[in-house]
Amino acid sequence: MFSFGDIMSEAFVLILNWDRNLSEIVALSLRVTLSAVFLSCLIGLPLGALVGAFRFPGRGILTVLLNALMGLPPVVVGLFVYLMLSASGPLGPLQLLYTPLAMIIAQTILVTPIVAALTKQVVEDLHGEYAEQFASMGLRAYDRIAALLWDARYSLMTVALAGFGRAVAEVGAVLIVGGNINHVTRVMTTTIALETSKGNLELALALGVLLLSIAVIVNAVVMALRASAVRAAYA
């Protein structure tokens, strides 16, 4: 039998004796997650703004779809990307399966609907205020979207944060398309799953503590940035 206290202290020893293995895993986690969040924002912000600020045929369906996709089961996304990227799949020739890029693709698919749906909400509210002024000024669609995204940027930081939270904690999809290969596609969540099943609880717990710390730090930094920026210049 194990004692929780013992494992906890051993986990902290592991963290304090920070080694190559640990930094490799944490670094890959951050690289994959941040890339996925970046790509999701690249697609999701304008998409969400478009749906939030304009009426067009199919807007209702798109909204329902985005909201539904927010709750996509990661393993289903993993399976889908796996089928696309596997040797016999349509993107097989690219040989991306079991690479960090495959993991980035899977996470981008997971996070984009979250970013888009939340952006839509934020932009729709702001557009309610601005719409008549913009119409009066005769703004083109592109200028409207740019102005709305810019003026909503502090709220949108929180949106990106929600996407980050989803991506960094996700395990099912990256496990399927990344394969949890040592030194290649091993990230914090997949390592925790693997090491726990192997009974290597100290390492699993150490990574768990790190994952939690990263989530807390990232949130704190973004919130502080947001608060000080809002205080400094905008009401």
Place this chain on the structure above:
Amino acid sequence: MRDTVMDMIPAQVATSAALLEARNLSFEAGGKRLIDGVSLTIREGSRTLIMGANGAGKSLLLRLLHGLLPPSAGQVLWRGATPDHTARRAQSMVFQRPVMLRRSVLANLNFALSMHGVRGAQRATEAGRALDMAGLTDLARHPARVLSGGEQQRLALARALIGQPHLLFLDEPTSSLDPASTQMIESLIDAAHARGVTIVMVTHDMGQARRMGDEVIFLHAGQVAETGPLDQVLRHPRSEAARAWTEGRLYTNSTL
């Protein structure tokens, strides 16, 4: 002396070309006809006041004329033709509740300038001039949304004038302002008018009407009750709605 001046302006205006026309304009919403068969002409260089009780449809009429709402029936003509994008660029509007971007005072002006294609050094110069004109130079870096009501109105007006519009719509620009702020707004409007900007303004203020108006369009329950030169409408109103108004009697939409 004052009467001669007042009499001359409408005559002079009446000879200028029609800038904006409404033909049998109607607007329905929620099963109600809120604007009902309004026809009017705004002449180039004129100052037209739209007056009438709360809920008469003044703000709606401005929105229809400015092209922010599609009419249910009838049409708006800009220089005799269907308004196109040049019409939109040649008009601007100050809303009853000014809409401020969540940016600084200066950034609000810069935004309007950029949208008119003014950038770089010229933008800085023009924004500086607009700030100065509106007496907002000291507040340039403040968030626009924390300005007082009067300051916001001045900013909204300065921003509306930035693209050098031909036609300026004003929806009760001084309704909640003190005399000093009202005077600032009025002198900004006067200056714009002196540069040739056509003014269409909603007001409830009789004194302001006398100071700022050439023509009056008196609305009652979505219809034009009376229209004519300011002096005539305010001194010798023919319609019951306008007469009640000038005599200070209560005369509500339901009285008709």
